[in-house]
Amino acid sequence: MSMGMSLSTTGVKILPYSKLSPRGPRLFSTRGCSCTGALCTSSTWWRETAYPLLEDPMSIVTLVTEPDAARVNLKTVFKRIKGLATTINSSPQRRAFFESTVPLQQPNSAVSTLVQDVTTRWNSTYAMFKRAMALQSSVQHLTQTPDFENYALNKDEWVKLRQMCEFLESLNAATELLSGDAYPTLGI
Numbered sequence: 001m002s003m004g005m006s007l008s009t010t011g012v013k014i015l016p017y018s019k020l021s022p023r024g025p026r027l028f029s030t031r032g033c034s035c036t037g038a039l040c041t042s043s044t045w046w047r048e049t050a051y052p053l054l055e056d057p058m059s060i061v062t063l064v065t066e067p068d069a070a071r072v073n074l075k076t077v078f079k080r081i082k083g084l085a086t087t088i089n090s091s092p093q094r095r096a097f098f099e100s101t102v103p104l105q106q107p108n109s110a111v112s113t114l115v116q117d118v119t120t121r122w123n124s125t126y127a128m129f130k131r132a133m134a135l136q137s138s139v140q141h142l143t144q145t146p147d148f149e150n151y152a153l154n155k156d157e158w159v160k161l162r163q164m165c166e167f168l169e170s171l172n173a174a175t176e177l178l179s180g181d182a183y184p185t186l187g188i
Contacts (some may be wrong), residue, residue: 084151085114128167
């Protein structure tokens with residue numbers, strides 16, 4: 001697309017940054033495109049840019065809004081946190097070891113154990129993620145040992161875990177509202 005062409009005649013759609021990132025704008029432009037300050041979603045330009053291996057042009061939205069966490073696999077993050085919680089809670093010795101690690105790493109922490117995810121219990125995934133975030137430095141210290149290194153999360157995976165916690169928080173609040181027993185919930 002030449003610099004003098006009108007965007008409306010080329011079929012290029014422009015998405016303002018306000019629709020992409022609630023945290024503010026990220027500078028992103030494409031080669032040969034005059035749409036500075038917006039994301040160009042043409043169906044062909046993305047193949048020629050710096051990300052030629054992308055299979056889906058909409059994954060550019062992820063790269064623009066979260067460039068550092070763009071390649072994080074949510075399933076991997078979930079499996080590692082769940083595996084760590086299960087491994088620690090399945091053995092009294094491992095649980096005691098982790099509980100003794102928490103006061104050394106986080107002296108002001110009110111909690112000292114990881115919550116385990118249960119498939120039949122609503123919001124247990126949120127509780128597991130929230131507790132892992134609360135004990136992040138203890139979990140990071142533990143996963144530096146050889147027995148637990150398979151459960152280690154990198155910086156981008158911790159960011160994605162925090163984002164998943166924020167997303168699940170509203171679902172947890174709605175579930176708790178609908179599960180109230182001190183007030184009628186039929187009309188909610």
